[in-house]
Amino acid sequence: MSNLGKIKCLAGTVIRADSASPVSNFEVARVGSERLLGEVIRIDGKEVDIQVYEEIDGVHVGEPVEFTGEPLGVDLGPGLLGSVLDGIGRPLGGFSSEEAGAFFLKRGFFSRSLDPGTRWAFFPLKSPGDNLSPGDALGFVKEGEDFKHLVMAPLGSEMSRVREIASPGTLVTVDDAVGVLENSLAITPCQRWHVRTPRPCVERLPFSEPLITGQRVLDTLFPVALGGAAVIPGGFGTGKTVTQQSLAKWCNAGVVVYIGCGERGNEMTEVLEEFPHLKDPHTGRTLMERMVLIANTSNMPVAAREASIYLGMSIAEYFRDMGLDVALMADSTSRWAEALREISGRLGEMPGEEGYPAYLGSRLAQYYERAGRVRVLGEPQRKGSITIFNAVSPAGGDFSEPVTQASLRLSGTFWALDKRLAEGRHFPSVNWKQSYSLYEKALEPFFLENLGEQWKDCASFLKSLLERETELLSLVQIVGRDALSEQDKWDLEMGEIVRVAFLQQNAYDPHDAFNTLEQQMRLSEILKDLQCLVSEEIERGVLHQQVQGLGLLRQVLALRGAPAEDFEKRSHQWLEEVARSLTTSEGR
Amino acid sequence: MDLYREGTRSISGVTGPLLFVSNGRKAALGELVTIETSKGKRTGQVLQIDGDLCAIQVFEGTLGLNPGDCTVWFEKDVVKVRLGQVLMGQTLDGRGIPRGGKALPCFEKEVPITGSPLNPAMRAGPSDFVETGIASIDLLNTIVRGQKLPVFSGSGLPANEIAAQVVRQAHVPGNPEQFLVVFAAIGITEREARFFRDSFEESGALFNGVFVVNLAGDSAVERLLAPRTALTIAEYFAFDRGYDVLVVMTDMLHYCEALREVSAAREEAPGRRGFPGYLYSDLASLYERAGCVKGLKGSITQIPIVSMPGDDMTHPVVDLSGYITEGQIVLDRGLQARGVYPPINVLSSLSRLMNKGIGEGRTFAGHRQVADQLFASYARSREVSRLRLIVGDEGLTETELHYLRFGSAFERLFLDQGDSALSIGESLAAAVRALSTLPDEELFRIPADLMEEIRRVRLDR
Numbered sequence A: 001m002s003n004l005g006k007i008k009c010l011a012g013t014v015i016r017a018d019s020a021s022p023v024s025n026f027e028v029a030r031v032g033s034e035r036l037l038g039e040v041i042r043i044d045g046k047e048v049d050i051q052v053y054e055e056i057d058g059v060h061v062g063e064p065v066e067f068t069g070e071p072l073g074v075d076l077g078p079g080l081l082g083s084v085l086d087g088i089g090r091p092l093g094g095f096s097s098e099e100a101g102a103f104f105l106k107r108g109f110f111s112r113s114l115d116p117g118t119r120w121a122f123f124p125l126k127s128p129g130d131n132l133s134p135g136d137a138l139g140f141v142k143e144g145e146d147f148k149h150l151v152m153a154p155l156g157s158e159m160s161r162v163r164e165i166a167s168p169g170t171l172v173t174v175d176d177a178v179g180v181l182e183n184s185l186a187i188t189p190c191q192r193w194h195v196r197t198p199r200p201c202v203e204r205l206p207f208s209e210p211l212i213t214g215q216r217v218l219d220t221l222f223p224v225a226l227g228g229a230a231v232i233p234g235g236f237g238t239g240k241t242v243t244q245q246s247l248a249k250w251c252n253a254g255v256v257v258y259i260g261c262g263e264r265g266n267e268m269t270e271v272l273e274e275f276p277h278l279k280d281p282h283t284g285r286t287l288m289e290r291m292v293l294i295a296n297t298s299n300m301p302v303a304a305r306e307a308s309i310y311l312g313m314s315i316a317e318y319f320r321d322m323g324l325d326v327a328l329m330a331d332s333t334s335r336w337a338e339a340l341r342e343i344s345g346r347l348g349e350m351p352g353e354e355g356y357p358a359y360l361g362s363r364l365a366q367y368y369e370r371a372g373r374v375r376v377l378g379e380p381q382r383k384g385s386i387t388i389f390n391a392v393s394p395a396g397g398d399f400s401e402p403v404t405q406a407s408l409r410l411s412g413t414f415w416a417l418d419k420r421l422a423e424g425r426h427f428p429s430v431n432w433k434q435s436y437s438l439y440e441k442a443l444e445p446f447f448l449e450n451l452g453e454q455w456k457d458c459a460s461f462l463k464s465l466l467e468r469e470t471e472l473l474s475l476v477q478i479v480g481r482d483a484l485s486e487q488d489k490w491d492l493e494m495g496e497i498v499r500v501a502f503l504q505q506n507a508y509d510p511h512d513a514f515n516t517l518e519q520q521m522r523l524s525e526i527l528k529d530l531q532c533l534v535s536e537e538i539e540r541g542v543l544h545q546q547v548q549g550l551g552l553l554r555q556v557l558a559l560r561g562a563p564a565e566d567f568e569k570r571s572h573q574w575l576e577e578v579a580r581s582l583t584t585s586e587g588r
Numbered sequence B: 001m002d003l004y005r006e007g008t009r010s011i012s013g014v015t016g017p018l019l020f021v022s023n024g025r026k027a028a029l030g031e032l033v034t035i036e037t038s039k040g041k042r043t044g045q046v047l048q049i050d051g052d053l054c055a056i057q058v059f060e061g062t063l064g065l066n067p068g069d070c071t072v073w074f075e076k077d078v079v080k081v082r083l084g085q086v087l088m089g090q091t092l093d094g095r096g097i098p099r100g101g102k103a104l105p106c107f108e109k110e111v112p113i114t115g116s117p118l119n120p121a122m123r124a125g126p127s128d129f130v131e132t133g134i135a136s137i138d139l140l141n142t143i144v145r146g147q148k149l150p151v152f153s154g155s156g157l158p159a160n161e162i163a164a165q166v167v168r169q170a171h172v173p174g175n176p177e178q179f180l181v182v183f184a185a186i187g188i189t190e191r192e193a194r195f196f197r198d199s200f201e202e203s204g205a206l207f208n209g210v211f212v213v214n215l216a217g218d219s220a221v222e223r224l225l226a227p228r229t230a231l232t233i234a235e236y237f238a239f240d241r242g243y244d245v246l247v248v249m250t251d252m253l254h255y256c257e258a259l260r261e262v263s264a265a266r267e268e269a270p271g272r273r274g275f276p277g278y279l280y281s282d283l284a285s286l287y288e289r290a291g292c293v294k295g296l297k298g299s300i301t302q303i304p305i306v307s308m309p310g311d312d313m314t315h316p317v318v319d320l321s322g323y324i325t326e327g328q329i330v331l332d333r334g335l336q337a338r339g340v341y342p343p344i345n346v347l348s349s350l351s352r353l354m355n356k357g358i359g360e361g362r363t364f365a366g367h368r369q370v371a372d373q374l375f376a377s378y379a380r381s382r383e384v385s386r387l388r389l390i391v392g393d394e395g396l397t398e399t400e401l402h403y404l405r406f407g408s409a410f411e412r413l414f415l416d417q418g419d420s421a422l423s424i425g426e427s428l429a430a431a432v433r434a435l436s437t438l439p440d441e442e443l444f445r446i447p448a449d450l451m452e453e454i455r456r457v458r459l460d461r
């Protein structure tokens, strides 16, 4: 039974209303005669503050407010993959209503996240008489070519036995019952979930393998664990979005949830135009088929931006519960935090650091805590994970601000994007001195097992060479390059080769955009061999100038572009050639 | 419109640009109001309603407003602008009314100036190369139709001249139609406005353009309306009439300062440098009104000009603009001092949509590689010239000396093109000449055929 109130105050996105009977915090309210969606965010006696998810121009004091008694929820089920939703779960693709597909978003439209019209083929995994507990898979529906979307007993339902179940191949809509339990609960492919509530699991599992991003600098130097969290802070134009989009394209997750949280409309368009035509290198399906896009761009209402990350997280958890590895990326945490700040300001709350509310850190923690690698509820036993990649857009590019700092405390990998590198068009502009990964230890067994002992040598070779280059560059600032020893001069050149050929990776070059772990290791091995070879020659008296004349960087780049099959052979030939030309030039 | 209007005389106070009415119970948020005084009429808009108390921002300002002599009428409508083909060639005030005249008598439709967000799923990705005739833009920071690309400029740098040059020269190659220009003057001086007017008159943009003008002497609150009015007009021409519209807005700093003024009067908690915490969202509601739409012909390309107080790129207005727009053109005092025009700092400039508009069939094959090579080499040459200040010429290696030569050749032969318009081919030729000062092994990004070209130029020298 819903409960009615009246609007008393209107300012920006927050309204205050009177309520005759008690309401609960975070319950959804319908505001004014247009029944705009909102959510209760503060209760003070009979006065209730509501954040409204839409523009409220034209609304009057005295108009009614209807309290629904339900917190903000989303329909989870088949059809989510490949869809575009706004921050509160309304589809923008336009299958459900004309309004949703309009050029300009009209406020007040109501639409479910799932298309109630589509029919899906259902296949049972249980039989009448079988037990069914929360999370158990009753069956699955086929989505696309070969994706099995599990139909699970809702979390929080009672354990019971299957009484009836649909036969294989039955076509059902998301609202049709595919099974009925003995306690008369009807199970449909669609289940509702309150987005601010974490979906429970059996237990958390330790980190044991990396999420492979396909980006050399990330995987080799600063890896992120499956179920971990990486933060990508950087000033404007440093490459946060391009990095996240590259991950969305090439990482080895089963499902990608991409939240455009207060960023550009054109970036969403880019995803929508590109992803349906790109193939997932791991499954061969199109990238759009493993993706849910949540688009609450900067010009869309602020309160819905605040909600968008919880919506994305709930969807991620739902796919995790099917036993999948989910990558969740939000661009950008800062815009979410600003929405929080704006709402808090409208409530007249006491501001904390830089005007953000004092609960910024705890809200962010609640979000990050929902990531992880877990054993999920239900039979058959499944493991799933959510890995977070959150961009942060610090004001003025200064990482000491509260959102960056709070994010760093909550995550394990820090990919610091650097304005100077971006200006010199060194992309990804990951600063190798500032960035770190706390997962290295946990992931070491995985790397050793899969790539062998050499992996460790390669990673430490790259790190120490870059370290050495930094030292030498500061020396050059004092004495100039000419005063360096021949070996130091070569180390500097080698530093450049590593930076350009290994660290830099062009997201727009289809041959370079993605590297497997093996490719990454082979490339670093070649670089390591090159370093040894040339250093030996220099010790024997070859001058750096002779080395320089060879144009090694161009050759490395050409080699890098070689097809994976020939790489091994060609690289050895190449190293021999380098050795030959250095020994002959020695005897000049 | 309704014949019946609600009026009230109970004014409870005036603060800054705000007027407070104490029985505003019937008002709606954002509602347009008319304020009648014995000296004439003003207009305003409801900003906030708290029970009976209603805050109104007065577009003409509150100077000389006597609370005892005001009747406030609620108009049961929001702020709208009248649209029609007749706007072409007109000069309007910030609210869209012909300057010094009356509201347009005949018009096609009337639309709220706040606009509605474009559905991100219905946009079409911008991808058509716009040739501006400026080499450092076309070759290194290419603009595409439907992009929003601001100019960041310290005081005294020629942002206006460059914007005017772009308006004069910009076209989509192969598309005979010119851009329709919508120009929003936001709090600029009479002199600056005159510069634009003269330059547009010369190039003909004046006759097929629309001018929304709010000068420094006009009301600050009206400054908040000017860009919205301009963008509403732009949307009409782009999406109802199919024009490619180029919107130039100057100066966004003045816009933000007006926003700060109103925010302070509302006693909102100030953020960085006193600007309100919602500055990002507010600016985004303007900048995001650029783009292309699926299945429609027109487009809106935006070139806002943002002043950088003290040349500070981290100033909140500049910083947030950078976070919202699709790149930036940054002007540089050092280049200006070395006599380079246009003094565009290509390293801190960026066009994020560049890759969509370049390459074979659009500009030329190898465009990306040439641009990457120029960026990398110029970045290196800047480093070397910093290093030279410390270690002197003697401390530099042969290669480093090459880079020094390249740096000055790049600035002289490529950047410093003056007032002229260069085709993309001419821009490339200038780049090749500059690159030919570097030895082959440094040009490892250049594709083979262009390498030939560079060697040829080197021999000719």
Ligand SMILES: Nc1ncnc2c1ncn2[C@@H]1O[C@H](COP(=O)(O)OP(=O)(O)OP(=O)(O)O)[C@@H](O)[C@H]1O
Pocket (backbone or CB within 6 Å): A234, A235, A236, A237, A238, A239, A240, A241, A242, A243, A263, A393, A427, A428, A429, A505, A506, A507, A508, B322, B323, B324, B350, B351, B352, B353
């Ligand atoms: N890996 C990459 N390869 C090639 N170019 C890149 C790469 N990463 C970034 N870039 C370049 O940097 C530009 C800016 O990147 P991006 O839009 O991701 O920045 P951002 O950090 O998201 O900025 P903002 O905070 O303003 O959204 C891109 O348009 C592209 O030109």
Ligand SMILES: [Mg+2]
Pocket (backbone or CB within 6 Å): A240, A241, A242, A263, A331
């Ligand atoms: Mg971005």
